[in-house]
Amino acid sequence: MSKFKKGGSKELPAISTASLPDIVFMLLFFFMVATVMRDSSLKIKNNLPSAAETEKLGQKNLIMFIYAGKPSDQYKSQGEEAKIQLNDKFANLNEIASFVAAERASKREAEIPQLIAALKVDKETNMGLVSDIEQQLRKVGQLKINYTTKKGSGLK
């Protein structure tokens, strides 16, 4: 019997945490692979409207985002009027054409017809601005669009 009962302390051995970093790294890599970097910080208010009949936007790399809305509080100096934001900065209407061209140039030839322009427009924006954007998109032949919305019913 004494073979198994070596004298000494009877305290529980501490749980080894040596593998904890490995576990956390695994989680880390999972998140790095499964998520996408937030690409642009918004300079405008972007409270999307809600709609029920939504479709999921598929591949993230085939979407170009066009934001529009009133400048947010830090950018009050830009005025109260609703503005367009492309990538990271405010843009004018006529910059949409070059923005679409740049997006197309960065894609493979076969992917160009699948490109979707997602309009992320604030609820309180006037339709005038939205249809101006649409006219610009029509001019450059970017016909596939998507009105990005929240899920839910818009009916009050």
Place this chain on the structure above:
Amino acid sequence: MAKRSAPEVNAGSMADIAFLLLIFFLVTTTIEVDSGISSKLPPDIPPPDVKIKQKNIFTVELNKDNEMLVEDELMKIKDLKAAAIKFIDNGGGENAAKEKCNYCEGLKDPASSDHPEKAIISITHSRATDYETFIVVYDQLVSAYSVLRERLAQKLYNRSFKEMEASYDDSKSPEFKSEKLKAKISNIKAKYPRIISKAEPK
């Protein structure tokens, strides 16, 4: 001098560093996929000069105060869906191939639309209309079409249209990209084509 072994590097803080990185990635990345209403713009060429009968056009007009006129009458947004369904599904006449609409369950009113393939919904809005109002109205119109497509799918194939589309896109389902299912889906889509035209603001 006693023999000294190299001291072991303490790896205890490794976990902390990894956690820090993990939290950084959690904060800066997004996992959710955007969703929205898909739409297609008309190409930038002058439209062909086709005569469309007034009775085949369902006009929805939004003014600057976000009020809605449907066929020149004031209407609440919650009533729009039913009115649109009634119009699309009327089936009072023939389509371009001189066929009657045999799947319509509408009133067959000769003063309303001839055929779902001919029925056009036209949205006009003022420049000052709110985007939210437009989206709500557009959403109602799209959902009118989905109600009709859903009904037809139940009648023809005894299953839900949404579920058919989902199993076509789902790589795990046995019907992933199946030709048969695709034919069914396009059949329903062709019977109730979504024709929503958006006129330029006045």
